[in-house]
Amino acid sequence: MLRGASTSSAGHAKYVDHGLGRAGATLRAQVDAGLIASGILATWGVLTTGAASSVWAIPAGILAWLLPPLHGR
Numbered sequence: 001m002l003r004g005a006s007t008s009s010a011g012h013a014k015y016v017d018h019g020l021g022r023a024g025a026t027l028r029a030q031v032d033a034g035l036i037a038s039g040i041l042a043t044w045g046v047l048t049t050g051a052a053s054s055v056w057a058i059p060a061g062i063l064a065w066l067l068p069p070l071h072g073r
Contacts, residue, residue, distance in 0.1 A: 020046060024055040031055065 027039030031054040048057040
């Protein structure tokens with residue numbers, strides 16, 4: 001679980017390009033219960049974002065590109 005200053009987010013790696021509604025059900029249930037503020041599903045190629053959604057589907061390649069380098073590892 002990733003923690004921010006006032007909210008927390010969860011990451012869940014699930015390599016799917018279809019059935020995202022079912023795959024994101026656990027994250028949405030956690031958001032609805034107030035356990036986390038938002039969630040991200042890492043997918044093969046589907047990109048689903050939106051201001052009205054608390055769970056986003058983002059391609060794993062984009063997520064990997066956003067990570068900081070490991071400097072010498």
